[in-house]
Amino acid sequence: MSRRVVKWCAALGIALLSGQADAQGPGQVVDEVVVRGPEKTLPETVRSFSRIDTGDEITFEELDKVERRLVATGLFQEVKVSLEPTAPNRVRLILEVEDKASWVVAPTFALSSDNIGGGLLYAENNLWGRAKKFATAAQVSTAESGIFAGYLDPNLFGLPQLRFSLEGQLRSDRMDEYQPGAGQEDPVVVRRTRLNSASISSELGVMLFERVRAAVKYRLMSIDAKSPDPEKEVTTPAFSIGPSQRDTSLRLMVGIDTRQNLHAVMEGLNLEASYEVSNPGVWSDFRYRRFGLLYRHGLRLFEEHNLVLRGEAAAGVDLPFHQELVMGGNGLRGFVHRQFRGDTRLSFTAEYHFPLFTIRSLSFRGVGFSDTGLMAWRELPSDGELRDVNGRVVRGYLPDSQSGLKGATLAQGLGAGLRLYLRNLVLPLVGVDAAYGVNSGEFRFYLVAGVSPT
Template sequence: MSGRVVKWCAMLGLALGAGQAGAQEPGQVVDEVVVRGPEKTRPETVQAYSRIDAGDELAFEELDKVERRLLATGLFQEVKVSTEPTGAGRVRLILEVEEKASWVVAPTFALSSDNVGGGLLYAENNLWGRSKKFATAAQVSTAESGLFVGYLDQNVFGLPQLRFSLEGQLRSDRMDEYRPGAGQEDPEVVRRTRLNSASLAGEFGVMLFERVRAAVKYRLMSIDAKSPDAKEEVTTPAFSTGPAQQDASVRLMVGIDTRQNLHAVMEGINLEASYEVSNPEVGSDFRYRRFGLLYRHGLRLFEEHNVVLRGEAAAGVDLPFHQELVMGGNSLRGFVHRQFRGDTRLSFTAEYHFPLFTIRQLSFRGVGFSDTGLMVWRDLPADGELRDVNGRVVRGYLPDSKSGLKGSTFAQGVGAGLRLYLRNIVLPLVGVDAAYGVNSGEFRFYLVAGVSPS
């Protein structure tokens, strides 16, 4: 009996030793990387996104990671990653991809309470075959109209770790202020102001270890306010009229971002903190600060089901009218577009996405959601006016505005919607939502197709 025990123990020791040796065995060395299939995307761009070069060690379990990296670029509808032996402990890495159509011309639509309109969008997702992105859009709607031009390089100098963007906007916004309270069935507009603006912004970011992201953004804006609509109850200006003013700011951001969009499913987590400052030292006529914390999380369930969570905490100090925090519409479904305003905002959204059916390349997905928000004025000036560094009024608050928790607004909306995705083309998301405002007891509908200048 004792001999058998010794024998079994010896065999068990050998098995464990073999398992540990296998776990510690180094990966195979990549002799070369071969790219097959792309018609437009340059092979070096595909290889750069794989993050694998000749001479690297490659373990078998990394093949799936490489495939996910390529799918997450949004450039390809199909990706296959494999190896071929080239010698003892050496392989050839093969990246086979099937591209999406890289450009689109499409109409855009916006339909929500107090904001109806549409326009035209042109977007190129793969400039010069190097995954650079360019988009331009024109939109006319009841609340916000304008022109937008944007360029995004998420592969600077062939390095996916570096990211640069540049965007410009011309906008005309109808800024409505409503009587306080989330329980109104038909919210009453008490002041209506037209704001015209032109802006240019550039951002440079870096991604470290495929998860740590930092960025700096500089924005320059010219802002011009018109006199309030004389038909509304309050006609004192929310923002001084006269010569256009210059608003410039620097925004710093750092965070963890492991998100990947794999066709219609988003996976991973994003945690980030931001700080924005505007003052004469950066070229601004204003002086304000803004702090933010953001949480986003995507969870895949049952292969094609997706739980998407989003939470945000934002606070501003001496925010002028055009930089105030807002909620309502697509940012808080169940309520009017930009119905609530303040300098401090807490919000949380939970969505459950699930597949319905697919017709060839067109996928129909359902979504159930809950939007919750809290908006507060922390400390309003005693005279109801906020002035810039030159003494000019940059915010005239409504007479019945209250600060602190007594004047806060808590609102919640729940509902369901439909999403459409095209697998083989770079096409903006099309969605329709029906939302019930828990506070007001009202149903509201939202349609979004494409992107808007906002």
């Protein structure tokens, strides 16, 4: 008999004892909320995530929702929610949880076409027993190196409806630009630019009715470009060389988000619209805008199978080189890391996850996937240069760049992979994928081991 059936039978028994049973399951008044089992998580933290308090009315249907809320926090490897009668039509709510190990020191790895490297990460998932999260990491790779530190409070002021984050980064990026076209077996780098940056950002979000989410994010960045690699075909700068520039932006987001990560399965729907602006009014040396629409959907099938869909439409106006949209690598498997660039992007990914076998708390899961992306420039300047408010060149386009559908790139990758999950630890997901680029006919492999703190 499943846990859900047991839970409903127990609840029905309580209702019969109280003389209040009906076809839908009556509401029982909660006299007390009791937390049992956690070694680190504070009882008030568990209660806050349950969203049930003394004096509230609870129905049979609500029991399953409470359990799902607690599992979705990622703090507990086991959760059991039950009721005990205290008087006619009155109950005690019992929340029994078993903590996961909340911290981890782990290596990080990145292996994809044109981006190989690794580093070390420390992450704490349950600071002070209050579900606050902190992570710091250092990584060196061929395309992206740097230091990261971030703090996330998903339960601000003890309210699960409020979410606050603060993060900072020091980065050095090798920005490669390739010959156009998705059919190349071995894409040729025509310009290579080194970009160094330092940034700090903060986001405040609010969740209403457990489904409507709104957030505002402010980011401050200092960006500095180095001279292009003289050994590549194009040596004119993609970004003006000189003093570092300040890139500040304000991002607004609103959407519906009912997603819950229930151990290795993601369920729920996310529809999101965003608008980002950078101009002197928000203390920036740049002037650009970016619009986005995002769709994510997780469907549970056959209990432990998971169909995950993701679609995105993004468009930028006057994007500088370091803020352009990119595709390729882990975002478009089957192609080189950041192989395609543009100011307009459409993408769609479908993944089917399924269980293979489990060894104690370690689960092995397979995945089949399809990644599709369309990238284009809507309209390029006639002289091939985009300038900022001070007249500096913030984007020098490649000589053969074309705008509109004529210059658009449509690419697709198909493949399969393996995922590992450890139920009793806050451990990073380990994944390996093999992808076939339909356009190029090439196979490429991708390995990710580590946590992305953002």
